Amino acid sequence: MSETTPPDFHHVPVLGPRSVELLDPRDGGLYVDGTVGGGGHARLILEHCPDCRLLAVDRDPRALAAAREALAPWADRVRFLQVRFDDVVDDLEVRDRGIDGALLDLGISSHQIDVDARGFTFREGAPLDMRMASQGPTAADLLNTAAPEELERIFRTYGEERRARALAREVARRRETTPFATSEHLVAAVVRVLGPRTDAQDKARIFQALRIAVNGELEALEAALPALRDALRAGGTLVVIAYHSLEDRIVKNAFREWSRTCVCPPELPVCVCRGAALGSLLTRKPERPTSDEVDANPRARSALLRAWRKAA
Numbered sequence: 001m002s003e004t005t006p007p008d009f010h011h012v013p014v015l016g017p018r019s020v021e022l023l024d025p026r027d028g029g030l031y032v033d034g035t036v037g038g039g040g041h042a043r044l045i046l047e048h049c050p051d052c053r054l055l056a057v058d059r060d061p062r063a064l065a066a067a068r069e070a071l072a073p074w075a076d077r078v079r080f081l082q083v084r085f086d087d088v089v090d091d092l093e094v095r096d097r098g099i100d101g102a103l104l105d106l107g108i109s110s111h112q113i114d115v116d117a118r119g120f121t122f123r124e125g126a127p128l129d130m131r132m133a134s135q136g137p138t139a140a141d142l143l144n145t146a147a148p149e150e151l152e153r154i155f156r157t158y159g160e161e162r163r164a165r166a167l168a169r170e171v172a173r174r175r176e177t178t179p180f181a182t183s184e185h186l187v188a189a190v191v192r193v194l195g196p197r198t199d200a201q202d203k204a205r206i207f208q209a210l211r212i213a214v215n216g217e218l219e220a221l222e223a224a225l226p227a228l229r230d231a232l233r234a235g236g237t238l239v240v241i242a243y244h245s246l247e248d249r250i251v252k253n254a255f256r257e258w259s260r261t262c263v264c265p266p267e268l269p270v271c272v273c274r275g276a277a278l279g280s281l282l283t284r285k286p287e288r289p290t291s292d293e294v295d296a297n298p299r300a301r302s303a304l305l306r307a308w309r310k311a312a
């Protein structure tokens with residue numbers, strides 16, 4: 001593929017109609033799609049509200065190029081920004097005017113998984129890269145230089161791997177003779193520690209753990225939620241689709257905390273703060289795709305959607 005041709009980021013938006021229904025774009029508002037990817041959700045937002053404007057954000061320049069092409073019919077209502085989604089609040093218009101809603105559809109797109117050179121896959125020969133943007137250390141850098149304790153934390157916390165310590169030690173042992181470069185190097189270490197019954201899900205789990213660390217994904221989400229909440233105008237909505245239990249826990253805790261009317265310390269017998277909630281939950285529990293949607297779009301399988309509305 002040439003560097004100038006936008007790649008095929010064709011993406012079926014996960015929980016598309018429901019996320020737009022919750023976001024409720026209206027009245028010429030300004031909305032943020034913080035993970036525009038192939039533009040699937042963005043297109044639905046722009047179609048749903050013919051006088052709304054959209055800030056289309058992605059940290060991956062190739063995703064943004066694809067989104068630019070996909071959203072060309074609405075170009076006069078879209079502004080593209082290549083930043084991490086927590087940095088969108090530094091945009092001058094966002095600072096001056098505020099936003100009416102924001103959507104985050106977390107994780108990576110099918111394109112990023114499908115193109116071996118991006119290094120997100122465990123298919124043989126794929127470089128251990130995994131960066132969404134092209135700065136910073138790659139997955140190979142991390143495997144070759146991180147302290148074994150740090151690798152253990154990544155495999156245990158992000159990958160929920162019971163044999164995290166053994167895997168970290170195996171990585172440290174192997175890199176002394178052969179530095180990690182391509183996916184089969186990591187797959188070999190995983191199979192060695194987890195045994196011959198290691199399946200595709202095990203490999204996917206370990207690769208995902210590394211990807212989360214390489215891109216600082218949880219840190220970006222932790223930073224983005226309060227920043228976007230503060231940027232929201234009264235009545236504005238935040239919609240987040242998570243694909244990992246740790247991401248979903250961050251979203252759940254934030255939305256619950258902001259919806260509490262009382263913020264007194266739990267040891268106080270009566271409420272003294274007379275606090276008003278910052279807003280309210282639009283989803284009591286995470287919403288999931290139907291089995292029909294999962295059949296049509298397997299990427300939707302682990303999706304968990306939550307939404308929160310700022311007080312009017």
Ligand SMILES: C[S@@+](CC[C@H](N)C(=O)[O-])C[C@H]1O[C@@H](n2cnc3c(N)ncnc32)[C@H](O)[C@@H]1O
Pocket residue numbers: 011012013014034035036037038039040041042057058059060063083084085086105106107108109110132220221
């Ligand atoms: C699941 S895809 C989004 C697909 C999109 N909703 C669609 O319908 O086409 C996630 C996208 O978010 C981007 N991304 C992930 N984390 C990001 C972050 N912290 N800041 C900006 N973009 C991010 C990825 O590069 C990827 O393109």
